[in-house]
Amino acid sequence: MQKYLMTWYGITDLKASLGLEQTTGPILGALLAEDYTDVVILGFTNPNKTENRISELQEKIAFIQSLDKDAAKEVINQFSNTVEAHNHIQQWLKNRLQAASKETNIQFEPVTLKNLNDTQGIYQAASQSLSAVTASKGEKQVTLYLSPGTPIMAFIWTFAATKYPDLNPRFIVSSQPGQAPEQIDLLKLDEKQDLTVNSQSDHYDVIFHLFSEQRIPVLLGINQFNCKMHVFVNTKQFPATVMRQFVMGGDFFELPVDPYSPENVRNEILKLVRSLPSSLRIGFNLTAGTKLMYAGALAACKSVNATPFYFDVKNNKVIFLDDFKSEKTVLIESVEPFISVNGNSLWISNDGDISQSSEFNSHLRNELTNELWKCRSKISKFYKKLVPIIDTQESFRFERPGIYMELSETLAAEIVINGRRFYFDHWPDFARYLCGGWFEEYAYQSLQPLLDSGKIKDLRLGLEVSIDDQKGYAYISEKNKPYQELDITFTDGRSLYIVECKAGAVKSDHIMKLQNIVRYFGGVSGQGILCCCFAPKNKVVAKKVLESGNVELVLGGDLRDQVEAMITKRSLGL
Numbered sequence: 001m002q003k004y005l006m007t008w009y010g011i012t013d014l015k016a017s018l019g020l021e022q023t024t025g026p027i028l029g030a031l032l033a034e035d036y037t038d039v040v041i042l043g044f045t046n047p048n049k050t051e052n053r054i055s056e057l058q059e060k061i062a063f064i065q066s067l068d069k070d071a072a073k074e075v076i077n078q079f080s081n082t083v084e085a086h087n088h089i090q091q092w093l094k095n096r097l098q099a100a101s102k103e104t105n106i107q108f109e110p111v112t113l114k115n116l117n118d119t120q121g122i123y124q125a126a127s128q129s130l131s132a133v134t135a136s137k138g139e140k141q142v143t144l145y146l147s148p149g150t151p152i153m154a155f156i157w158t159f160a161a162t163k164y165p166d167l168n169p170r171f172i173v174s175s176q177p178g179q180a181p182e183q184i185d186l187l188k189l190d191e192k193q194d195l196t197v198n199s200q201s202d203h204y205d206v207i208f209h210l211f212s213e214q215r216i217p218v219l220l221g222i223n224q225f226n227c228k229m230h231v232f233v234n235t236k237q238f239p240a241t242v243m244r245q246f247v248m249g250g251d252f253f254e255l256p257v258d259p260y261s262p263e264n265v266r267n268e269i270l271k272l273v274r275s276l277p278s279s280l281r282i283g284f285n286l287t288a289g290t291k292l293m294y295a296g297a298l299a300a301c302k303s304v305n306a307t308p309f310y311f312d313v314k315n316n317k318v319i320f321l322d323d324f325k326s327e328k329t330v331l332i333e334s335v336e337p338f339i340s341v342n343g344n345s346l347w348i349s350n351d352g353d354i355s356q357s358s359e360f361n362s363h364l365r366n367e368l369t370n371e372l373w374k375c376r377s378k379i380s381k382f383y384k385k386l387v388p389i390i391d392t393q394e395s396f397r398f399e400r401p402g403i404y405m406e407l408s409e410t411l412a413a414e415i416v417i418n419g420r421r422f423y424f425d426h427w428p429d430f431a432r433y434l435c436g437g438w439f440e441e442y443a444y445q446s447l448q449p450l451l452d453s454g455k456i457k458d459l460r461l462g463l464e465v466s467i468d469d470q471k472g473y474a475y476i477s478e479k480n481k482p483y484q485e486l487d488i489t490f491t492d493g494r495s496l497y498i499v500e501c502k503a504g505a506v507k508s509d510h511i512m513k514l515q516n517i518v519r520y521f522g523g524v525s526g527q528g529i530l531c532c533c534f535a536p537k538n539k540v541v542a543k544k545v546l547e548s549g550n551v552e553l554v555l556g557g558d559l560r561d562q563v564e565a566m567i568t569k570r571s572l573g574l
Helices: 011-017 026-033 054-066 069-079 083-099 119-135 151-161 216-224 241-246 262-275 291-303 336-342 363-374 376-380 383-389 430-453 508-525 539-548 556-571
Strands: 002-008 038-045 105-112 140-145 170-173 182-184 203-210 226-234 251-256 282-285 307-312 317-320 326-328 346-350 396-400 403-407 413-417 420-424 458-467 484-491 496-502 527-532 551-555
Touching (some): 011 026, 011 069, 011 083, 026 038, 026 083, 038 083, 203 216, 216 226, 216 282, 216 336, 291 307, 336 508, 363 413, 383 396, 430 458, 430 484, 508 527, 527 556, 539 551, 551 556
Parallel strands (some): 002 038, 527 551
Antiparallel strands (some): 170 182, 396 403
16 A cells, blocks of 8 residues: 655755754654655745755755854755755655665655745645545555645645545644654544534634734734634733733633644634534634644634634735635734734833924924935034934034034024024934934935825834833833834834834844844734935845845835835735
8 A cells, every 4th residue: 555645845844954953854754753655745946036056055055054043044045945955855855764764755846836825826736746646546545744834735735635535634743843743633523513604704703813922913813804702722821911902892712722732722622612602603813823723723623614714914815714715904004003912011102103293293394304314424424423412402513514513502403504504492302313313204204105195004203112010101221211112113004114214324233133123013024124324335234134034225215115116015915
């Protein structure tokens, strides 16, 4: 009898093949734990990655274990999902199986997809593989491995398998890294299928949300549908109390589970479903959570004939996993939900809404801001003198050819640029404005037309978040410094954008800092923009931007056009 293991391969398998994992990786681990005559491996090929010379890959692989974490990550990003990586992992598996005296025929099928959640492409690839195995001669046993790859890939294995009932496949998942996979029962339906009503709708009586570190997909699930009760399937490590603020007028319920036991996840969900009234319309938001939580929740969903869906955050759509129909996600109109859902113990201490501020919307001040942009090289010469006094109201007077600035003891501000005089009766933080605050306001003004046209939904300047001390003040130091000040934040309704403005030189650590801030507050779909006055000449900076994956470097004069292009590209799912 032919015994087939069918699976996608993922980044963990590639890392294992490069010696960067403590384990053998999911696929090799499964092949060593059980005897299979054949393994069919589907490998995502990214059409946007240029081919690399195999000699270059081999040279880098030889030294990858001696590289630091960032350098090793760069090598992986460069070669993952390429033909060279596919060839490498095939040879590695062949060598390791031979060393273990395993006689397994490796069938590798490269699959070109538009992206990792290309449902049509994934379904076509899975169906073709299952069809080929079905057509093969002789008795066969088929095992579908759900752990490698994305959750969409896992679900499509189960969906596609229903089209080939003669195969009667079994399903396995990896419960713990380094341990043998375990079998789970997905296709055996629960005895009481009438517990729920399966129909796609904008209304559900109950939605089960897988909840973990990534919270934006859960927020999208709450925002997308009208629902009376939200159940957050979570673990002790990730309490879901932060979501209570978004469940307005509905019931909030946490369902703790064992994240390493699909069976426990399935049983806990079914126990709760059976305690509810019958014939409810139930949905399952399967976007977040671990792979094993996903497997257990998927089994529960199929058992009670509920409606499973998945938020493809990058492409701004919710995919119904029972028939792969999709619809656009409902837009999030404000930046505050993004901050609040990811903020943990943080709170918004300054909302950064200056739309009604007479100070920031002064015509004279806006004219000065635009004039400083034109003379940015001149004003930059004063930064070293201004930095020591930006947190004071100390009077000053500085002058260079073509520019003069002064803050009097009465806090009256005056600046003359190229013969044009600007005077303000009272401006206590004039030094801070001149030392870079002007550039933040210039960037804000540049984005204002996109807000007016509806291209962006919300725009904030100087939004601050602070630590919640349960008193409403919450600062982390005696100097009354907020936990984090964000120069500019805005949203297109789909993602959070954070703009860091640099009026002076750009350094590589600015990229890494912004990268972390975006990931923390914006999640996987967040976008950082490092807006600079002067194009950086340091090649390391450009390299860090390319490596970041969530940060773009933009010159101040190009900000509006670049942001509009980003939003258009994202709205098209590109």
